[in-house]
Amino acid sequence: MINIAVLGYGTIGSGVVEVLDTNSESIANRAGDEIQVKYVLDLRDFPGESIQDKIVHDYEVIVNDPDIQVVVEVMGGVEPAYTFVKRALLAGKHVTTSNKALVAKHGAELIAIAKEHSINFLFEASVGGGIPIIRPLNSSLTADEIQEITGILNGTTNYMMSKMTNEGLEFDEVLKDAQEKGYAEKDPTADIKGHDACRKIAILTSLVCGQQVDYEDIYTEGIDKITATDIKYAKAMGRAIKLLASSKRVDESFYAMVAPFMISQDHPLFSVNDVFNGIFVRGNVLGDAMFYGSGAGKLPTASAVVADIVDIVKHLKTNILVEWSKKKLNLVDMKASKRRFFVRMRGTVEENLENLQEIFGKVMTVTLPDVSGEFGFVTDIMSEAEYNEKVKRIEEVIQMIRVE
Amino acid sequence: MINIAVLGYGTIGSGVVEVLDTNSESIANRAGDEIQVKYVLDLRDFPGESIQDKIVHDYEVIVNDPDIQVVVEVMGGVEPAYTFVKRALLAGKHVTTSNKALVAKHGAELIAIAKEHSINFLFEASVGGGIPIIRPLNSSLTADEIQEITGILNGTTNYMMSKMTNEGLEFDEVLKDAQEKGYAEKDPTADIKGHDACRKIAILTSLVCGQQVDYEDIYTEGIDKITATDIKYAKAMGRAIKLLASSKRVDESFYAMVAPFMISQDHPLFSVNDVFNGIFVRGNVLGDAMFYGSGAGKLPTASAVVADIVDIVKHLKTNILVEWSKKKLNLVDMKASKRRFFVRMRGTVEENLENLQEIFGKVMTVTLPDVSGEFGFVTDIMSEAEYNEKVKRIEEVIQMIRVE
Structure with missing residues (x-):
């Protein structure tokens, strides 16, 4: 029996509890042990819900309980997530997180701590929601020099661009619609200005080059200046406008950027529509590959978090090597x-x-x-x-x- | 230094040697050790080629050399591959193979032997060429009950269907073209009759259900009866004809089949054209995902084989759990x-x-x-x-x- 603690009972946290419950039998088979949620950390209580007896308000209970082997951080934001995760690792507890802000900023340090303690810090859900991309990059595309990684990494903006394309609407109209449907937040800045995609491509680029890529260094434009007329031109040219987050190898470094692009019908990302994400990878021996799926949402993201938990349970005594050192990579100026x-x-x-x-x-x-x-x-x-x-x-x- | 032996110096075997050479530095970094080809088993000699001094004609040299930790089987066909692989595993040597015929027929047994000996039998390249699909199924989609797995798993026939669609040609014309280009073999039966795709969906279904699926039980139709007129009808309906290999969960079992299908533009496999492969997966929590890339070819396939070698070197003392028992799964009759x-x-x-x-x-x-x-x-x-x-x-x- 493996005891875990879930930090945060929001959309993803409740999704993790639901997935562990729904597929408990097959998950236990694959992990080789039963997984039990012992604590859920949240400021709120959830009377009447299945986890009401597991709610704790004080992180000390979790970090000081030697029974807890895995901490699942799904709170979002850099703090207090960073402090909690670091303390968990220092206490010898494995961690999985869905938190792109945390991973982009402190990934290298947390990976190093996990390695020192022969435990694991995994973060499959931080990029591409349910799409397996972190683990494939880390353990499947290991024979290649990755030349390019380009993704549609933000479901909200992809939904908006698809809707503008299909219905000829203006930006403000589709933003309102996305907010009403719950795809965009009340303050949509992080999505529409490209900040979310920027953190994600920073993580992917760090994994590809094995060094720290600071997201602040990545040139970032959002979709907020795209109009219905732009889309008309794109259509007339048989193209689609997509917010791409892209890194390309230049000699020993990379340039990286986030911006709207017009892509043609034969680009593998052309038919990635609505809230779906797609990640295109070009390797020097593999050639072109693409990974497609639900880039966000409660259950798809929880699916990736739980897959990390299973991987952790299979590697309780071994650190899964993740190449991402603290050494900073100086990106090439995208002007070139x-x-x-x-x-x-x-x-x-x-x-x-x-x-x-x-x-x-x-x-x-x-x-x-x-x-x-x-x-x-x-x-x-x-x-x-x-x-x-x-x-x-x-x-x-x-x-x-x-x-x- | 890890010494490996490559069985067969054909297209894939020479690709493996080339990839190990081209990306030697990054591969050594990721594996944590240098990888050296000590022997290449082939009936032929290759005077003047870089591997000429490594060629051996007798498998006994390899299986009896305690320096050899990893055997790479890329000969194809069930025998003598099966005998060689089994003997390697029994001698405590890890094995990776690209051989779908071997894996479909003897996968369960070879996985069990590897497990008993705490070594690994990996086969990423046996399905989907360079596309990571075996490892993601085994270690990334572990939180899900897979409801469906459907693939375009044969590049030759997909090239032929794409060419018939784009150029309005008849089957015999595109077959001749595919043979001239080296995409189809002189005897194209295994491809055009669907036998190749059948073995691959048998492997994927076995991994999804964790039991033995006999490929002989899978209903299989090829593309050899598809005509230019059929394609015209498909186009008129906004559809494409693709050879799909598909398994769908029905209660506690699956039905599986290989046949040409008309698929619509919103199917994720619609835009998988030419020699590319695509594999669509539907999970009960993940939702829909798709993996796309080069399904065949020297370097993409070698990329997958070498990724297996890296994974083996990272797990020299540990068996990577693969759920695929010898217990036979009785497929549901596809008539339902x-x-x-x-x-x-x-x-x-x-x-x-x-x-x-x-x-x-x-x-x-x-x-x-x-x-x-x-x-x-x-x-x-x-x-x-x-x-x-x-x-x-x-x-x-x-x-x-x-x-x-």
């Missing part, structure tokens, strides 16, 4: 990254084509039958720096979206 | 499985609609502008048994394809 750029500008193709060709070289122009007073064009492949220089020479720019 | 059926018949809609409605109830009919003398219809959802009974009452049936 190269691609095409889609630009909307005021005026007509006729008036501007010659000037655009002089500045950008070859361009492809797009006009929409029901949009007047402006047109769009797509540049040839150039660096961000080069684009930034060139675009200064044209006025009347309405919008720029990167093309991949 | 329910779906829609697409049928082509001679005649006109006008002449036949009344009769069809009497027999099948509600039907949707399809006519193609450039195909005369016949039409297509799609039935309501019914069991295979029910369909088989009803279809006896109509004559002039040209084709039936299942709809999913």
Whole structure:
């Protein structure tokens, strides 16, 4: 019998308790032992609920109980999660967490403590919800040098972009809808400004390079400036606009960024719609692979947390090696990254084509039958720096979206 | 330093040697030790190649060398692979294999021997080439009851179906093209008749249920009866025809089958084209997930084999638990499985609609502008048994394809 403590009885915490209950038999089979929730830490009481007798308000009860072998941190936020997790590890207790903010900021340190104590700190649910991606990166894609990892890592914004695409709605309308459906929070900043995706790509990049990638170093744009007209242009070009979080290897380092991109129909992430997430990986021997599934939600995320618990129970005496040192990786300036750029500008193709060709070289122009007073064009492949220089020479720019 | 022996220097064997060489440094880092190919078993010599001094013709050299800790079986076919692998395990050597025929037939026994000896028998490359699927099933999707696993598991036939779809060609033409490109073998039976996919879904189903699933019990149809006209109908309905290998849970068992299916655009496998494979998994808490990548080919498959070698080196003293007992699972008769059926018949809609409605109830009919003398219809959802009974009452049936 393995006793565990769940920190936080919110959406994911209650999901973990539910999954352990629903699939108790098969989970015990696979773990090789029965798993029992002994404590649930929460500030609230839950009278009438199955866990009411397990609720504790004081973390000391948990960290000081030698019966507790695994601590499940699903509170979110850096503090007090960080203090609780660190103390649990120092007390010799294994930890699994779904907390991307905690892992992005303190992952390297917590992994090192776990290693020193021959225990485990696992965090499958911190990226991609129920999609297995952390464990595959750590134990399946080990023969490869990963060249690129690009994901649709935020379900809320992907839902919004899908809805704008399918129904021709404006940003504010779909945000309101997403909030009503409970997909977006009252303060949606972390999602729509790309901060959530940024922390997740920081975690994935750290795992890929084995060093610390600070999320503050990652260039991040959200989707809040995308309009219904942008989507019309994308559709006219057979493309979709997606918020991508991407890292690409450049020599011994990576550049990383989060921004809306126009992607074509043959991109493996093109058909990742609604609240689903998808993670594309390119290895130097594997070639292209993609992982797809529910990137958020109570049960899918709990499924990943419980899979970590099972893995911990199978490795009670052994540290599962996770390569992520505290040594900081200096990212390459994304200004050197190269691609095409889609630009909307005021005026007509006729008036501007010659000037655009002089500045950008070859361009492809797009006009929409029901949009007047402006047109769009797509540049040839150039660096961000080069684009930034060139675009200064044209006025009347309405919008720029990167093309991949 | 870990010494390994590679059995067979064909496409995959030479790929394994190449991958170990190309990424030697990162592989050593992740494994925690250097990996060296000490022997390559092959009947041929390879004068001038880097491995020429490592070639041995006699398996006894390998199995009797206590320095060899890992045997990599990439010969294919049941014998002599089975004898060699079993002897290696009995001699206390870990084994990884890419051999689906071996794993489908003797997986349960070899897993049991490895467990008894506290060593490992791994087979990631036997299904889905480079796509991580065996390890995720075994160590990531452990919180779930898997309800369904459906894959495009054969790259050759998927390439052929994609080419028929894109270019309107007939089966024989694309088969010839696939053979010229080296995607299909001179004797393409195993691919086009579905035997290859059948062995792979047998392996996946065994892992999902933890028991032995005999591939001989799985209903298997190939793609050799699919015509350019069938593809035209599929396109007219916004669907694609794919060779699916599928297992679905029914109470405490599964039904499993391999057959061409018409799938709709919102199916996660719809956009898995060309030689790529995709594996769709539905869990009772995870929801839907999909794994996509190169299902075959020298380097992707070698990538999976080498990932197994790394995992073995990380678990030299521990058996990684794989749930797959020798106890046979009796599959549910697929005649009870329910779906829609697409049928082509001679005649006109006008002449036949009344009769069809009497027999099948509600039907949707399809006519193609450039195909005369016949039409297509799609039935309501019914069991295979029910369909088989009803279809006896109509004559002039040209084709039936299942709809999913």
